[in-house]
Amino acid sequence: xxxxxxxxxxxxxxxxxxxxxxxxxxxxxxxxxxxxxxxxxxxxxxxxxxxxxxxxxxxxxxxxxxxxxxxxxxxxxxxxxxxxxxxxxxxxxxxxxxxxxxxxxxxxxxxxxxxxxxxxxxxxxxxxxxxxxxxxxxxxxxxxxxxxxxxxxxxxxxxxxxxxxxxxxxxxxxxxxxxxxxxxxxxxxxxxxxxxxxxxxxxxxxxxxxxxxxxxxxxxxxxxxxxxxxxxxxxxxxxxxxxxxxxxxxxxxxxxxxxxxxxxxxxxxxxxxxxxxxxxxxxxxxxxxxxxxxxxxxxxxxxxxxxxxxxxxxxxxxxxxxxxxxxxxxxxxxxxxxxxxxxxxxxxxxxxxxxxxxxxxxxxxxxxxxxxxxxxxxxxxxxxxxxxxxxxxxxxxxxxxxxxxxxxxxxxxxxxxxxxxxxxxxxxxxxxxxxxx
Amino acid sequence: xxxxxxxxxxxxxxxxxxxxxxxxxxxxxxxxxxxxxxxxxxxxxxxxxxxxxxxxxxxxxxxxxxxxxxxxxxxxxxxxxxxxxxxxxxxxxxxxxxxxxxxxxxxxxxxxxxxxxxxxxxxxxxxxxxxxxxxxxxxxxxxxxxxxxxxxxxxxxxxxxxxxxxxxxxxxxxxxxxxxxxxxxxxxxxxxxxxxxxxxxxxxxxxxxxxxxxxxxxxxxxxxxxxxxxxxxxxxxxxxxxxxxxxxxxxxxxxxxxxxxxxxxxxxxxxxxxxxxxxxxxxxxxxxxxxxxxxxxxxxxxxxx
Numbered sequence: 001x002x003x004x005x006x007x008x009x010x011x012x013x014x015x016x017x018x019x020x021x022x023x024x025x026x027x028x029x030x031x032x033x034x035x036x037x038x039x040x041x042x043x044x045x046x047x048x049x050x051x052x053x054x055x056x057x058x059x060x061x062x063x064x065x066x067x068x069x070x071x072x073x074x075x076x077x078x079x080x081x082x083x084x085x086x087x088x089x090x091x092x093x094x095x096x097x098x099x100x101x102x103x104x105x106x107x108x109x110x111x112x113x114x115x116x117x118x119x120x121x122x123x124x125x126x127x128x129x130x131x132x133x134x135x136x137x138x139x140x141x142x143x144x145x146x147x148x149x150x151x152x153x154x155x156x157x158x159x160x161x162x163x164x165x166x167x168x169x170x171x172x173x174x175x176x177x178x179x180x181x182x183x184x185x186x187x188x189x190x191x192x193x194x195x196x197x198x199x200x201x202x203x204x205x206x207x208x209x210x211x212x213x214x215x216x217x218x219x220x221x222x223x224x225x226x227x228x229x230x231x232x233x234x235x236x237x238x239x240x241x242x243x244x245x246x247x248x249x250x251x252x253x254x255x256x257x258x259x260x261x262x263x264x265x266x267x268x269x270x271x272x273x274x275x276x277x278x279x280x281x282x283x284x285x286x287x288x289x290x291x292x293x294x295x296x297x298x299x300x301x302x303x304x305x306x307x308x309x310x311x312x313x314x315x316x317x318x319x320x321x322x323x324x325x326x327x328x329x330x331x332x333x334x335x336x337x338x339x340x341x342x343x344x345x346x347x348x349x350x351x352x353x354x355x356x357x358x359x360x361x362x363x364x365x366x367x368x369x370x371x372x373x374x375x376x377x378x379x380x381x382x383x384x385x386x387x388x389x390x391x392x393x394x395x396x397x398x399x400x401x402x403x404x405x406x407x408x409x410x411x412x413x414x415x416x417x418x419x420x421x422x423x424x425x426x427x428x429x430x431x432x433x434x435x436x437x
Numbered sequence: 438x439x440x441x442x443x444x445x446x447x448x449x450x451x452x453x454x455x456x457x458x459x460x461x462x463x464x465x466x467x468x469x470x471x472x473x474x475x476x477x478x479x480x481x482x483x484x485x486x487x488x489x490x491x492x493x494x495x496x497x498x499x500x501x502x503x504x505x506x507x508x509x510x511x512x513x514x515x516x517x518x519x520x521x522x523x524x525x526x527x528x529x530x531x532x533x534x535x536x537x538x539x540x541x542x543x544x545x546x547x548x549x550x551x552x553x554x555x556x557x558x559x560x561x562x563x564x565x566x567x568x569x570x571x572x573x574x575x576x577x578x579x580x581x582x583x584x585x586x587x588x589x590x591x592x593x594x595x596x597x598x599x600x601x602x603x604x605x606x607x608x609x610x611x612x613x614x615x616x617x618x619x620x621x622x623x624x625x626x627x628x629x630x631x632x633x634x635x636x637x638x639x640x641x642x643x644x645x646x647x648x649x650x651x652x653x654x655x656x657x658x659x660x661x662x663x664x665x666x667x668x669x670x671x672x673x674x675x676x677x678x679x680x681x682x683x684x685x686x687x688x689x690x691x692x693x694x695x696x697x698x699x700x701x702x703x704x705x706x707x708x709x710x711x712x713x714x715x716x717x718x719x720x721x722x723x724x725x726x727x728x729x730x731x732x733x734x735x736x737x738x739x740x741x742x
Contacts, residue, residue, distance in 0.1 A: 409603055
């Protein structure tokens with residue numbers, strides 16, 4: 001009897017195993033790199049996708065910041081990569097294409113007949129490399145100027161500055177003092193963030209690296225030395241350093257400036273549009289928040305901003321079912337409704353132009369009109385200011401921050417700063433190209 | 438130690454022929470440890486030396502053989518200014534943190550060696566840095582040291598940007614590191630203090646010695662093995678410091694907190710120049726080795742067991 005029982009149990013187990021295999025879903029491992037509200041929103045999209053159908057299961061895994069995720073990929077190396085979709089930043093583009101780990105998403109777009117004209121033209125321009133779209137834009141942002149509108153009104157400032165010089169001029173009026181004479185609220189707090197340097201170069205309409213900003217073929221040297229972009233920017237930093245109503249607050253990000261802004265300790269700060277939702281919810285109506293275009297360096301500048309943010313890459317696995325499943329999920333992420341929701345919850349742009357027609361998007365815009373500025377800025381920038389491609393971008397960005405700091409603190413003059421920066425950047429590019437191409 | 442061993446040598450050992458098994462046996466006991474060392478120490482060391490003579494591609498594969506060129510680049514070439522700067526920063530950092538951690542650990546453990554009300558509470562406070570994850574502490578201090586909304590500026594009534602000011606950043610990083618290192622020093626030195634025989638203090642008291650006299654002539658010599666151990670550990674830990682710099686200053690301002698380990702990290706994982714990063718690591722390894730050897734020589738003179 002006992003034996004029979006065991007046999008029956010075994011039989012049931014074998015059968016259930018068989019049936020489990022039969023309706024086994026295709027599992028897609030998705031590495032994402034955002035935190036906080038943004039991560040919650042991504043997880044929400046994934047859960048919804050998993051619930052919406054029963055063929056594909058997306059396993060979303062947080063892998064640290066963009067840099068960490070890319071490092072993990074590199075460490076995993078040439079063998080079987082541990083994921084199917086990777087979320088990475090715009091400056092990783094050249095490197096990931098070169099790595100050979102990915103399937104250009106264009107292949108699946110063609111197979112599926114997916115309409116690429118719904119992608120924001122500027123984003124399409126940025127991510128079209130070697131004549132094809134390599135990765136799907138997902139979260140995209142541009143830098144904005146955030147200002148304390150209440151403080152502006154109190155100081156009687158009606159004209160919003162469009163250049164850094166303009167900001168420095170009104171900084172005095174916006175500054176308030178403690179009873180003991182120390183500064184309570186600065187006119188402007190500066191973050192030393194390499195991304196801004198790239199944006200200012202673009203806003204001057206100049207190139208960051210040679211060979212068509214690294215788009216015609218891989219870059220062999222930086223251009224910001226020769227065409228004067230770096231000098232203009234460093235001269236601007238010297239002016240900022242000389243202004244007593246501003247201060248240098250941090251490097252490599254904008255979180256400290258944002259914390260100060262939210263606490264009412266600075267009237268202006270610069271940061272990505274992706275901060276918008278967070279800033280508004282942190283300020284909680286303590287003062288009115290205004291947004292404006294990212295300022296120019298020189299009043300005569302005519303260029304535009306390029307897009308920052310992240311894209312979704314399909315990892316080459318050789319398993320067509322998996323790749324097709326990955327593409328299904330990516331399509332889901334960028335459909336109008338999800339992009340509208342994404343945009344409303346975070347402050348990133350919807351990459352899908354049709355998202356702007358959805359109710360979710362319209363309702364959000366009505367609630368936060370500040371967001372319109374971000375959209376206008378993106379649309380005011382022509383696709384020709386798409387930004388550059390450079391394999392050693394993360395490294396060069398760090399050098400930019402290093403040297404900016406030295407110029408700001410007076411260790412180097414603007415001219416010496418340019419010389420040092422160009423030397424470091426060109427050496428990095430040269431060494432990389434020597435070994436990798 | 439040698440003098441105690443000497444009489445044993447005079448007895449001539451009776452020679453016994455060892456069987457093969459007896460020769461192999463000790464090695465079998467060592468085998469597990471050797472395997473672990475081989476995987477986690479010797480292989481990486483060999484690989485690092487190998488990589489340090491190459492330029493590596495974006496996957497970290499050795500590509501172009503360079504001989505000693507990577508070493509020349511960092512010691513006296515295109516990376517030398519940055520390298521020697523970070524060496525100088527590191528040496529000063531190690532000096533301050535190793536001595537500071539030791540002194541703070543010694544003071545706190547001397548305070549808590551005697552009974553007084555609230556001793557348990559004080560001990561818990563002094564030992565707490567062990568339990569604090571340095572990354573979490575760094576994130577808290579990022580806000581505490583904030584220029585305009587930070588607690589420290591609020592208390593002091595100043596407006597210093599502690600993490601970007603060329604004058605203040607280095608001392609601040611040192612102070613935070615000393616505080617984080619003090620916990621483990623407190624525990625070890627405290628344990629050492631409890632092992633000092635009470636008779637010595639009693640007889641010294643009878644001889645009329647005061648607190649400082651006892652501290653200098655009894656306590657310190659008696660805990661000198663512990664102090665020696667702690668000095669070595671402090672120095673090695675300080676050389677390997679990384680978290681605070683990575684999270685708070687990114688080596689800045691003006692490379693004034695660019696510790697050597699952080700510069701290795703940048704070279705390897707940001708720049709993907711594993712070759713020069715490996716060369717830096719080897720130089721660091723040699724420096725730590727020399728310092729440790731010097732310490733062991735000093736030990737013979739000043740440490741009493």
